[in-house]
Amino acid sequence: MNISFEKTFDNLITAVLVLNTRFEVQYANQATLSFLKTGRKQLYGNIVDDFVLFSSLDKTRFRAALEHHENFSENEVEFCLLDESILLFDIGVTYIINEEQDLLLIEAKHIDQQKRISKENQQAAQQHAAKELVRGLAHEIKNPLGGIRGAAQLLAMELSSPEKKEYTQMIIKQSDRLRELVDRLLGPNSLPQFTWQNIHIPIEAVFQLVKLDNHYNINIVRDYDPSIPDVYIDANMIQQAVLNIVKNAMQALHDAQSKLPKIKIKTRVARHQVILGKKVPLCAVIYIYDNGPGVPKALRDTLFYPMVSSKQSGSGLGLSIAQTLIEHHNGKIELESRKGRTEFAIFLPITKHGETA
Known part of the structure; x- marks a missing residue:
């Protein structure tokens, strides 16, 4: 067989790549060059x-295809890719012989952005439903807590034994602890205080905080x-969201x-992002990378749900709160993870005047 790769594949929008038995590139069409940003x-x-x-x-599949x-x-x-951008493809690999050479012809179809948007919308709906369920349960728990605490206080006033008063104090203390947990489940209870800010001010505040609390000697x-232009944000909310993600990475x-x-x-x-189904021409993006073990695949779709954590000692609230804070800015948080590399990306929409959408 004698195939003219240039004539056959150069004008396809699908990326086509031909490799020899040493996995060296023998041919790449224009779509491939465009994706790889090279010549x-x-x-x-x-x-x-x-x-x-x-x-x-799995790269061993290429060797098996040749053998x-x-x-x-x-x-x-x-x-x-080398610029740390992440792309999704549907891949087809075909064994061919051309001019007595064993070759692999790889076709890579870039997955349409609509598929990613559909998945994001589905996840957003599921997360919203989960949060509403948790909030409903939190309110049901919170209502009787005041009665339990008040009854314990009244009982303490009637008791003369210091030993028995210790029990009522324990009830009050645990009621307060449970109330604090419920408040965290309900999320921020104050409205955002938006001002024009350099996005790096709250990020730098996080850096200074974790630098002082870096007991694990992590290189940050x-x-x-x-x-990046000034953005219209609540700096405290952005600081808390970034801090929660960084602390999660440190742990x-x-x-x-x-x-x-x-x-x-x-x-x-x-540029040209889609957030909650809306096209956003310009975003400020905060990336947070770590070289840890990665997020377990089973948790990736539910990681931002309240009370979901991959750590035994974690409350499962830090990332859920971070997402709520970013949602107040009409933004989103994306997660990409594998062993040795986890990336959180916070997208904050910017209008042409520098205000968040």
Whole structure:
């Protein structure tokens, strides 16, 4: 077989890549070059791993396809590129022989953004329902708590025995603790106080706080984009949201006893995002990375639900509260995780005048 790859595949919108038995790139069409943000001169003859930080695809399947002359496909494969952007593809791999060479022809169809939007909307609806259920239960718990505490106080006034008064004090103390937990479940009870702010002011406040409380000797680095315009935010809410995520990362690194633990806080501008079904032309984005064990796959879709935690000692409220605070700004939090790398991205919409949407 003698295939002219350029004539056959160059004009396709599907990314097409041809690899030899050493997994070196023999051909890439224009769609592939566009996704990888490189040129043929830089790509040809090199292994594709040089242009991808990681992918969720099991690489042993490529070797098996070559050895057994088999084809395979896999949906929703995740690729992290050198600029740390993450793309989803449906992949098809075909074994071919061209000019007596064993080759793999890889077709990668970029998953339409609508699929991601649909998933986000579905998750948002589920999270909203879960939060409303928890809030309803919290109110049902909170109502009798006042009666229990008041009765314990009245009983304490009638008791003369110090030993018995200790029991009433225990009831009062535990009632207060439960009331505090219920208040946290109900979320912030004050309205946002929006002002024009440099987004880095609340982030820097978080950095200073965790630097003083860094008992685990975690390397915490910053990478700020000074070109981000002032945004119309409640700085205290943004600070609390970022702090909750950073503390969550610190705890995960400590629990996993990660070697050379590291957290990176990065800010960038993102364009043409979709948040809660609305197109947003410009966003300020706060990225929080850690090199810990990753979020268990079973928890990823429910991680922002109240009382959900991957840690035995966690309350499961920190991330739920963070999401509520960001929702007050019409923003969203995205999670990407694998072993050795977890990324939270906080998107805050910006209008052309610098105010959040």
